[in-house]
Amino acid sequence: MRDWLIGAGVAVAIFLALIGINVLPLLVLGALGFAFYTLIERRQVAPTGSKEAAIRHSVHFDHIGGQDHAKRELMEALDFLRYRDKIRSLGIRPLKGILLTGPPGTGKTMMAKAAATYTDSTFVSASGSEFVEMYVGVGAQRVRELFRKARQSARKEGRDNAIVFIDEIDVVGGKRGAHSHQEYDQTLNQLLTEMDGMQTTQTPMILVIAATNRADILDGALLRPGRFDRQIKVDLPDKEGRLHILRIQTKDKPLSEDVDLEHIARETFGFSGAQLESLANEAAIIALRQNAQRITQDFFRDAVDKVLMGEKTGRLPTVHELYRVAVHELGHAIASEVMRPHSVSHITIAPRGNALGFVRQIPESDGYLYTKEQLDQQVVVALGGAVAEELIFSNRSTGAQNDFLQASRIARTEVMCGLSRIGIVAEEHLPETILDEEVRHILAAIEDRTRDVLAPYAEALKAYADYVVSQESIDGDSFRSWLSDCTDDRQPVAN
Numbered sequence: 001m002r003d004w005l006i007g008a009g010v011a012v013a014i015f016l017a018l019i020g021i022n023v024l025p026l027l028v029l030g031a032l033g034f035a036f037y038t039l040i041e042r043r044q045v046a047p048t049g050s051k052e053a054a055i056r057h058s059v060h061f062d063h064i065g066g067q068d069h070a071k072r073e074l075m076e077a078l079d080f081l082r083y084r085d086k087i088r089s090l091g092i093r094p095l096k097g098i099l100l101t102g103p104p105g106t107g108k109t110m111m112a113k114a115a116a117t118y119t120d121s122t123f124v125s126a127s128g129s130e131f132v133e134m135y136v137g138v139g140a141q142r143v144r145e146l147f148r149k150a151r152q153s154a155r156k157e158g159r160d161n162a163i164v165f166i167d168e169i170d171v172v173g174g175k176r177g178a179h180s181h182q183e184y185d186q187t188l189n190q191l192l193t194e195m196d197g198m199q200t201t202q203t204p205m206i207l208v209i210a211a212t213n214r215a216d217i218l219d220g221a222l223l224r225p226g227r228f229d230r231q232i233k234v235d236l237p238d239k240e241g242r243l244h245i246l247r248i249q250t251k252d253k254p255l256s257e258d259v260d261l262e263h264i265a266r267e268t269f270g271f272s273g274a275q276l277e278s279l280a281n282e283a284a285i286i287a288l289r290q291n292a293q294r295i296t297q298d299f300f301r302d303a304v305d306k307v308l309m310g311e312k313t314g315r316l317p318t319v320h321e322l323y324r325v326a327v328h329e330l331g332h333a334i335a336s337e338v339m340r341p342h343s344v345s346h347i348t349i350a351p352r353g354n355a356l357g358f359v360r361q362i363p364e365s366d367g368y369l370y371t372k373e374q375l376d377q378q379v380v381v382a383l384g385g386a387v388a389e390e391l392i393f394s395n396r397s398t399g400a401q402n403d404f405l406q407a408s409r410i411a412r413t414e415v416m417c418g419l420s421r422i423g424i425v426a427e428e429h430l431p432e433t434i435l436d437e438e439v440r441h442i443l444a445a446i447e448d449r450t451r452d453v454l455a456p457y458a459e460a461l462k463a464y465a466d467y468v469v470s471q472e473s474i475d476g477d478s479f480r481s482w483l484s485d486c487t488d489d490r491q492p493v494a495n
Contacts, residue, residue, distance in 0.1 A: 066241025
């Protein structure tokens with residue numbers, strides 16, 4: 001279009017000059033118009049701040065911790081872009097699409113950016129929500145424009161490859177017919193058409209990388225070979241992965257000598273990469289508030305509490321309420337320590353988020369399978385708070401609501417996994433009344449077990465709860481020292 005306008009403008013200027021018209025003012029206006037058109041065109045190709053812009057990234061796979069398996073699988077798929085001649089000699093068809101699945105905050109977007117760096121490709125990104133409009137046809141047009149920009153940007157940068165990254169693809173890639181609005185289906189149809197039309201032998205070659213945490217709702221046509229050929233699971237990091245991420249995130253931070261990153265990695269079971277990054281950042285912010293030169297282990301401990309439960313609230317419970325909260329949390333802690341020694345890391349009664357107190361536990365290891373005994377132990381810990389209140393105050397409070405929900409979910413899991421009295425069951429054929437009856441039976445039996453665990457510590461717990469109120473927070477070692485003294489006091493004296 002630009003070349004056609006230039007040619008037409010030159011022809012008109014020559015014609016006007018031949019018939020004796022002064023073309024100088026027209027040339028000045030034409031130059032201004034051409035400059036304005038060029039500026040607009042560039043903004044359309046790479047608009048400032050737009051997620052659809054072609055961006056040069058310096059993110060490398062070394063910058064991503066805790067995803068060794070996913071990185072290896074992705075790099076193997078990307079080698080189809082890097083070594084096109086070699087794979088062509090073997091008759092291999094390059095991949096058209098790679099789907100990254102996993103919980104939020106696990107590094108899917110960073111992996112897509114690292115893929116662009118690894119393959120020296122132009123990177124163009126968009127979010128699934130950007131294609132959704134109430135007007136029919138707008139989403140499909142934006143899909144076409146996204147792929148056009150990828151090809152155009154790659155040619156301008158002199159690159160052979162382009163990566164189109166679509167985040168939250170479940171917004172537009174859900175099963176067709178599930179939405180009442182026709183726009184969703186038209187947008188998905190256009191995306192399928194674009195991926196079908198991608199030639200793996202042309203230059204620039206386009207690879208589509210998409211990310212979602214809801215792969216189960218994606219349309220089957222999107223997941224078939226020839227579209228998204230590979231699905232790569234980007235899961236929550238294990239202990240070694242969390243340690244790797246913590247080392248990356250604290251590399252440029254002044255750490256005190258008492259900081260034990262391995263201990264922090266054990267404490268942060270279930271944390272995503274984004275949460276670990278926030279943890280390191282919050283610890284540094286706490287150090288700044290305290291006017292400290294280095295980040296200590298205590299700062300990391302407080303940062304874990306903040307990431308898990310939020311900032312301390314302005315709520316001021318009464319003295320009686322604080323004492324009840326202390327008894328409740330000590331009930332959890334005693335049950336946890338009896339069930340699994342050295343599991344309690346920190347006890348606090350400082351209100352954070354929606355919680356008035358909290359007991360942080362250290363998992364023995366990253367577990368993926370659980371026996372009935374392990375699940376029963378988790379229920380004992382969940383019921384420990386309410387049972388401790390009952391032993392000390394002869395009543396319970398509303399503070400155990402979430403504990404009961406957690407205990408019920410675990411008991412339900414036991415039933416569904418065939419670990420209850422009724423044996424192996426199929427959830428869809430199990431009457432709700434039988435399920436509820438079995439869950440109540442499991443909880444009643446474990447409640448009695450929890451009472452037997454806590455009863456010997458009832459008298460000592462009363463005095464120690466006052467100490468917890470005065471201190472607000474205590475660490476696991478101090479708690480274990482008190483619990484050990486209580487256990488020694490209960491041992492019979494040898495004759």
